[in-house]
Amino acid sequence: MENWIDISQVLHDKIPVWPGDTPFEYQVSWGMEESGSVNVGQVTMSTHTGTHIDAPFHFESDGKKVIDLDFQLYIGVALVIHVDKPASIGLKELEGINLSGVKRLLIRTDAWQDKTAFPESIPHIEPELAAYLSEQGVQLLGLDLPSVDPLDSKELNAHHELNNHGIHILEGLVLDQIEPGDYELAALPLPLEQGDGSPVRAVIRKMK
Numbered sequence: 757m758e759n760w761i762d763i764s765q766v767l768h769d770k771i772p773v774w775p776g777d778t779p780f781e782y783q784v785s786w787g788m789e790e791s792g793s794v795n796v797g798q799v800t801m802s803t804h805t806g807t808h809i810d811a812p813f814h815f816e817s818d819g820k821k822v823i824d825l826d827f828q829l830y831i832g833v834a835l836v837i838h839v840d841k842p843a844s845i846g847l848k849e850l851e852g853i854n855l856s857g858v859k860r861l862l863i864r865t866d867a868w869q870d871k872t873a874f875p876e877s878i879p880h881i882e883p884e885l886a887a888y889l890s891e892q893g894v895q896l897l898g899l900d901l902p903s904v905d906p907l908d909s910k911e912l913n914a915h916h917e918l919n920n921h922g923i924h925i926l927e928g929l930v931l932d933q934i935e936p937g938d939y940e941l942a943a944l945p946l947p948l949e950q951g952d953g954s955p956v957r958a959v960i961r962k963m964k
């Protein structure tokens with residue numbers, strides 16, 4: 757009994773993407789009939805589709821690309837907390853939660869309920885939170901939202917501040933059914949040499 761729970765969005769042709777971004781598409785480009793032996797598929801997608809990580813190159817031209825990220829960060833103990841549908845996530849929202857020594861923090865907001873559509877607005881991470889999180893030891897921040905900044909933000913202050921404090925970003929998790937507590941997490945990015953982001957298969961297992 758392994759008890760791993762999938763907290764990833766399913767990738768299918770109707771998965772919502774950032775407005776104006778490349779739609780997700782899977783096609784069998786070389787079918788059984790044609791090839792004589794196999795189906796061979798091709799995937800077209802934005803790197804920010806569904807459950808994914810951001811590399812700093814996403815928002816900084818000289819930032820690290822996916823291949824440069826330490827993959828160890830994406831496997832290990834993580835704390836899940838529940839901050840119910842906040843307007844934004846700052847110090848006040850995390851009051852009373854002990855984050856000391858937490859390296860991977862996953863925040864369940866339940867603010868993106870209908871995952872068949874891209875949300876109209878989302879709670880954002882207050883950029884000032886980055887310093888506090890890094891003081892506590894946080895190096896990976898995961899959310900059940902498509903961004904850590906407001907959807908109309910061009911400055912991407914939370915992305916930058918998190919990166920300035922050595923905190924990496926995991927977005928688009930599915931945490932609706934997940935009770936707060938200590939878990940093991942695995943959410944490995946693909947080894948994309950040029951990637952600004954990467955889809956991940958994110959799974960968690962409750963710590964005994």
Ligand SMILES: N[C@@H](CC(=O)c1ccccc1NC=O)C(=O)O
Pocket residue numbers: 774776777802804810814902903904927
């Ligand atoms: N910051 C978002 C993605 C993002 O901003 C975005 C993704 C695809 C196409 C356009 C985007 N932003 C455009 O202003 C993210 O980190 O996933």
Ligand SMILES: [Zn+2]
Pocket residue numbers: 803804808809810902927953
């Ligand atoms: Zn992203």
Ligand SMILES: [Zn+2]
Pocket residue numbers: 810902903904915925927
């Ligand atoms: Zn992002």
